Amino acid sequence: MENPIYWSQFNHLFNSEKYGYLLYNAETNAFANLSKEMFNALSAISEDERKINELDEEIIDKLFKKKILVKDKSDYLHRRRLRYYFQAFDTSNLGLAVAPTTACNFICPYCYEENKVNKYMTKETEQLLLNFIDGHKRTNILNLTWYGGEPLMGFKSIQRILEGLKKINHIKLGLHNMPTNGYLLTKEVSLFFKDNPMNSIQVTIDGAKEHHNNLRMLPGNLPTFDKIISNLDTFMEYNPNTPVFIRMNLLNDNIDSFGKAHQELSAHWKGRNVLIYPAFVKDFSDGCKSNCNLVSREEKIDFFKELKEKYKIDATFKPLNSSTGLCGATHVNYYVIGPEGEMYKCWNDLGVKEKIVGNVDGTEKNYDVLTRYLAGPTIMDDKECQDCSIMPICTGGCLWIRHKNLYENKGFDYMCCARKNNLDKTIELQYEETLRSSYK
Numbered sequence: 001m002e003n004p005i006y007w008s009q010f011n012h013l014f015n016s017e018k019y020g021y022l023l024y025n026a027e028t029n030a031f032a033n034l035s036k037e038m039f040n041a042l043s044a045i046s047e048d049e050r051k052i053n054e055l056d057e058e059i060i061d062k063l064f065k066k067k068i069l070v071k072d073k074s075d076y077l078h079r080r081r082l083r084y085y086f087q088a089f090d091t092s093n094l095g096l097a098v099a100p101t102t103a104c105n106f107i108c109p110y111c112y113e114e115n116k117v118n119k120y121m122t123k124e125t126e127q128l129l130l131n132f133i134d135g136h137k138r139t140n141i142l143n144l145t146w147y148g149g150e151p152l153m154g155f156k157s158i159q160r161i162l163e164g165l166k167k168i169n170h171i172k173l174g175l176h177n178m179p180t181n182g183y184l185l186t187k188e189v190s191l192f193f194k195d196n197p198m199n200s201i202q203v204t205i206d207g208a209k210e211h212h213n214n215l216r217m218l219p220g221n222l223p224t225f226d227k228i229i230s231n232l233d234t235f236m237e238y239n240p241n242t243p244v245f246i247r248m249n250l251l252n253d254n255i256d257s258f259g260k261a262h263q264e265l266s267a268h269w270k271g272r273n274v275l276i277y278p279a280f281v282k283d284f285s286d287g288c289k290s291n292c293n294l295v296s297r298e299e300k301i302d303f304f305k306e307l308k309e310k311y312k313i314d315a316t317f318k319p320l321n322s323s324t325g326l327c328g329a330t331h332v333n334y335y336v337i338g339p340e341g342e343m344y345k346c347w348n349d350l351g352v353k354e355k356i357v358g359n360v361d362g363t364e365k366n367y368d369v370l371t372r373y374l375a376g377p378t379i380m381d382d383k384e385c386q387d388c389s390i391m392p393i394c395t396g397g398c399l400w401i402r403h404k405n406l407y408e409n410k411g412f413d414y415m416c417c418a419r420k421n422n423l424d425k426t427i428e429l430q431y432e433e434t435l436r437s438s439y440k
Contacts, residue, residue, distance in 0.1 A: 092140060097337070245275050251295065379397075
């Protein structure tokens, strides 16, 4: 072939004890099962690209079509950057995470919002918010998430805002979601959302009853488990088509209980529209420089493997390779709205005065913070990310954390996904999943 051809940086060669010689490409998310001869030939090419010329022209052409060989090593990065810009500056959708209150009725020990002042949205601010939404004349879809604090402590505001949205003719409600602790998810609330349906609701249940009650409690250390389960039963009865996502926050001291708790709750809600999933707690206080009980990247992969093998709980290892690394904070038409109408780009910033980028009343925007989120460093600007072999299947980590590390000299270590530190193990698990899918 006339043009130079290179070995893709997204290839990973792996000699699996169970499945033999494998080649995985992160850009195409595809596998090839190789002969020993081809494995050795490609291994040599990965170390010295001049050896590409030793392959037959027909094999070179096949490898090129599968993106194992490429003409331009930077082509993927350019395409990803272009997709990123298209999505980041699309104005057809408006995304809002609205916090009608910063108050919460729980005193969870791992909560990163524990020092925030309790505030509630007034009727005047609700109307200013509706005016703000109505002012987006080029926008036809509103994607709305209720946030907090505990959003249901501001339920009256939620009711009034949703009624007001029905009067804005040029914008239709698209995605409609809520994370809630579930304690205030009463019959009245469930009936309201039957008439104003959500696309999903997320409730945190931290394991079995005893463990949950030790972590997610009311002031005075009062238990919450039974009330939440009862409320969810009622919600599912009136809202059978709304998916309920049950989040279990995991630390090292409760990670072993997830499988059993999952089985118990799955049996309780058998046949219901429920998905129970694990979420690993992160320390946002000091980058975990103090004594932390966090689950390591290596332990996460072993955890998911055990779920599949011991508890027969589906844990997909197939990554999504279509991500641009885009989150709401990097979208020009996305804001987090606080109870005083103040606007932020990331919900981790809620209640932090220095991170306010404007107000729904039209107050002049804080362009220093705004431009850092919209035009600041991303995965495409990070040399380590650019050189990474699994960049196509990685979002690049949390942008808020990236900014904390870069601009505030924090030491957070959550940028890389668990897959990177356990690549051979996760590739083997992913290959098993691919084989099972092909036999169905």
